[in-house]
Each structure stands twice: as structure tokens, then as C-alpha cells.
Amino acid sequence: MPYIVQKEFPADPDPWDLPGSLGTSASEFVDQSPFNNNLGSTEEAESQDKTQLYFHPGSMLKYKTMVKQLIQDNRSDALSHSDHSSEPQMEGVVEDEAQILYNVIELKEKGQRVIIAQGGEGGPGNVSLGKFPKDLRPLKHEAAMNRGDAFDFEETDGGAAVAPSSIGFPGSESILILELKSIADVGLVGMPNAGKSTLLGAISRAKPTVGHYAFTTLRPNLGNLNFDDFSITVADIPGLIKGAHENRGLGHAFLRYIERTKVLAFVVDLASGLDGRKGIPPWEQLRDLILELEHHQEGLSSRPALIIANKIDEDGEEAVLEELKRRVKGVAPIYPVCAVLEEGVAELKDGLRDLASGGESSVLNMEDIVVR
Numbered sequence: 001m002p003y004i005v006q007k008e009f010p011a012d013p014d015p016w017d018l019p020g021s022l023g024t025s026a027s028e029f030v031d032q033s034p035f036n037n038n039l040g041s042t043e044e045a046e047s048q049d050k051t052q053l054y055f056h057p058g059s060m061l062k063y064k065t066m067v068k069q070l071i072q073d074n075r076s077d078a079l080s081h082s083d084h085s086s087e088p089q090m091e092g093v094v095e096d097e098a099q100i101l102y103n104v105i106e107l108k109e110k111g112q113r114v115i116i117a118q119g120g121e122g123g124p125g126n127v128s129l130g131k132f133p134k135d136l137r138p139l140k141h142e143a144a145m146n147r148g149d150a151f152d153f154e155e156t157d158g159g160a161a162v163a164p165s166s167i168g169f170p171g172s173e174s175i176l177i178l179e180l181k182s183i184a185d186v187g188l189v190g191m192p193n194a195g196k197s198t199l200l201g202a203i204s205r206a207k208p209t210v211g212h213y214a215f216t217t218l219r220p221n222l223g224n225l226n227f228d229d230f231s232i233t234v235a236d237i238p239g240l241i242k243g244a245h246e247n248r249g250l251g252h253a254f255l256r257y258i259e260r261t262k263v264l265a266f267v268v269d270l271a272s273g274l275d276g277r278k279g280i281p282p283w284e285q286l287r288d289l290i291l292e293l294e295h296h297q298e299g300l301s302s303r304p305a306l307i308i309a310n311k312i313d314e315d316g317e318e319a320v321l322e323e324l325k326r327r328v329k330g331v332a333p334i335y336p337v338c339a340v341l342e343e344g345v346a347e348l349k350d351g352l353r354d355l356a357s358g359g360e361s362s363v364l365n366m367e368d369i370v371v372r
């Protein structure tokens with residue numbers, strides 16, 4: 001083989017467990033690159049350059065320059081040698097080490113582009129070599145090279161000497177984990193079975209799966225709320241349980257969906273814990289949800305929020321709703337709804353519209369909820 005490229009990727013990284021993937025700025029990333037100027041002398045940096053490939057565009061530029069230089073060097077070598085071998089002598093030159101880099105780039109603008117894998121330089125291509133005799137077509141030549149056959153210049157019909165094709169340099173490779181940063185304007189946040197999916201179906205044309213068991217939803221469902229002059233996207237986020245920040249009930253993945261919404265709509269189940277039923281009262285649901293959000297990422301619960309009190313059709317819910325209003329009085333607006341019968345949905349849509357459009361909004365703080 002004319003050259004060896006070894007790539008060893010460590011164990012598959014879990015996209016939800018990338019250390020430092022939150023809050024690490026692009027500049028920190030650049031600082032990790034050995035191409036950075038703080039490496040000491042330029043020569044020192046150059047010598048490291050030749051053994052490593054990086055995904056970062058700045059690094060790629062430098063790599064490209066290095067490869068160009070190598071090609072030029074090889075061309076002049078080829079010209080000065082009498083054996084006319086046009087194959088670049090690259091053995092051992094391009095050996096790259098796999099690198100795991102976080103926050104390679106954040107694409108924020110429409111049309112923004114980034115090079116994440118550079119194509120290989122050269123070979124010069126058929127055009128540069130003129131007409132090929134049939135038995136010297138590039139593929140045959142490459143196969144023969146791999147067998148170790150010797151090559152001489154051949155004569156074309158017109159009598160001009162042409163060199164066999166050259167393979168060129170390999171391109172770089174990148175394995176990327178792409179992360180969607182923003183999924184919706186509003187996130188429906190609640191415990192399993194609170195009725196989030198039913199609610200999304202009631203306020204939009206989305207048709208998410210509904211089930212009377214926990215964790216029916218494992219991926220966010222999206223729905224659009226269209227107003228005359230305005231449209232908002234609502235995400236039905238999978239249910240969170242206590243300990244979600246420690247990844248209980250796939251909490252890490254679900255909490256990260258919440259990071260990608262602008263405002264929060266806490267959905268609580270009024271019937272939970274009612275009349276000796278299994279479950280926890282709505283104010284405790286709110287407290288637990290806020291705690292999980294804050295444990296996952298400080299300030300995550302400090303987004304504009306409203307509360308949706310679902311299942312007002314259940315017997316005995318009036319007392320629970322009054323109790324809920326008393327315990328969170330003056331904190332965030334409460335919208336009582338029955339998602340299955342679509343009661344209270346019109347008022348809720350107006351509330352979501354105000355919230356998402358940045359009108360008057362309130363934040364639901366832990367201290368503002370009376371639990372005992």
C-alpha cells in the first residue's frame with residue numbers, strides 16, 4: 001500500500017453523556033487544538049500538525065496547507081527522479097489520530113456552512129494526463145500498483161509519453177453526533193400520565209400516542225398552534241419522574257429536550273393522589289419537576305411559565321384545584337383543562353400565545369410553592 005491511515009475511535013460516545021458538552025464555548029474548543037499558537041514555537045506546532053487531523057475548520061485549513069506542501073514536494077521529487085514514478089511517496093506521512101472534540105460548531109444562521117471533513121488532494125486527474133491507452137486506465141493501474149507491478153511510461157497513439165495515474169491523498173473522516181438545539185417554543189413538562197400527549201392532541205392537529213401507563217411518550221411530539229398572525233410550536237416532552245436528573249426514567253435525555261424550548265407549560269394531574277389514589281398531589285408534582293430541572297441545569301426552571309391543571313372532569317378535583325391555586329397563588333397563571341373533552345383549551349391557547357410571544361410572563365420558583 002502506498003500509505004497507511006489508521007483511525008481508532010474509542011468506544012461509541014453516548015450523545016446524552018458527552019462530558020462538557022453543555023456550557024463549553026467554541027473558544028474553549030479552539031484552545032484544545034494543538035494548532036493553537038500557545039504551543040510554543042511554530043516549528044514545534046508544525047511537527048505535531050503532520051500527525052494529527054482535526055475536525056475544526058481552522059485546523060482543516062492548516063492541514064490543507066500541509067498537504068499542499070507535501071504534494072508540491074512530491075511533484076518536484078517526481079520530476080527530478082529518472083524512474084518517472086508519479087506516485088506520491090507518502091508512507092507514514094499522513095497518520096492521523098482520532099480525536100473526540102466537543103462543541104465543534106453551533107450552526108445558528110440560515111445558510112451557515114462548515115467543513116467537517118476535507119476531501120483528499122490530488123491526484124492530478126485524467127485530464128492532466130491526456131489520452132490513456134486502454135491497458136493503462138487508472139483503475140487497472142491502481143490494482144497493478146497494489147500487486148507491486150513496475151510501471152513505465154507508455155506511448156499514446158500520437159507518440160506522446162504519459163504517466164500512469166496517481167491516486168492522490170486521502171481525505172479526512174469525521175464521525176459527528178449532531179444535536180438539535182431548539183425543538184419548540186413551548187415545552188409541555190410534567191410527570192408521566194399527566195395528560196401531556198392528550199393535551200397536545202387537543203390544542204393542535206398532532207396525533208401523539210396516548211396511554212394509561214407511564215412513559216407512553218419516549219420522544220417529543222410536536223404540534224403547531226396557528227393564530228391569525230402568529231404560529232407557535234409546542235413539544236410534548238416525555239414524562240419526568242423524581243430522580244430524573246440522575247437519569248432515572250431516561251431523565252437525562254428527557255431533560256435535555258426541555259433545554260431546547262423557550263417557555264415552559266407545567267402539566268399537572270389533578271386526579272393524582274386524589275381520594276387515596278396512587279400518585280402525588282399537583283403542588284408536589286410542581287415542586288419535584290422544578291427540582292429536577294434545576295438539578296439538571298441551574299436556571300432551567302427560570303423560563304417564563306404557566307401551569308396547566310389537567311383532568312378537571314375527575315370527581316373531587318374542585319377541592320384539589322382550589323388547594324393548588326392557594327399554594328401557588330400569584331406565582332404563575334393556572335389553566336384548568338380537561339384534555340380529553342377539550343374543555344378550557346381555548347383559554348389555554350390564548351395563554352400559550354401570550355407566553356410564547358414574550359408578553360407579560362411569570363417564572364415558577366421553588367420558594368413560591370407552598371408544599372406543607
Ligand SMILES: Nc1nc2c(ncn2[C@@H]2O[C@H](COP(=O)(O)OP(=O)(O)OP(=O)(O)O)[C@@H](O)[C@H]2O)c(=O)[nH]1
Nearest residue numbers: 192193194195196197198211212215216217239339
Ligand atoms: N380523566 C381524564 N383523563 C385524562 C385526561 N387527559 C388525559 N387523560 C388520560 O391520562 C392517561 C395519560 O395520558 P397521556 O396523554 O398519555 O399522558 P402523558 O402525560 O403524555 O404520559 P407520558 O407519555 O407517559 O408522559 C390516558 O389514559 C389519558 O386518557 C383528562 O383530561 N381527563
Ligand SMILES: [Mg+2]
Nearest residue numbers: 196197216217
Ligand atoms: Mg405522552
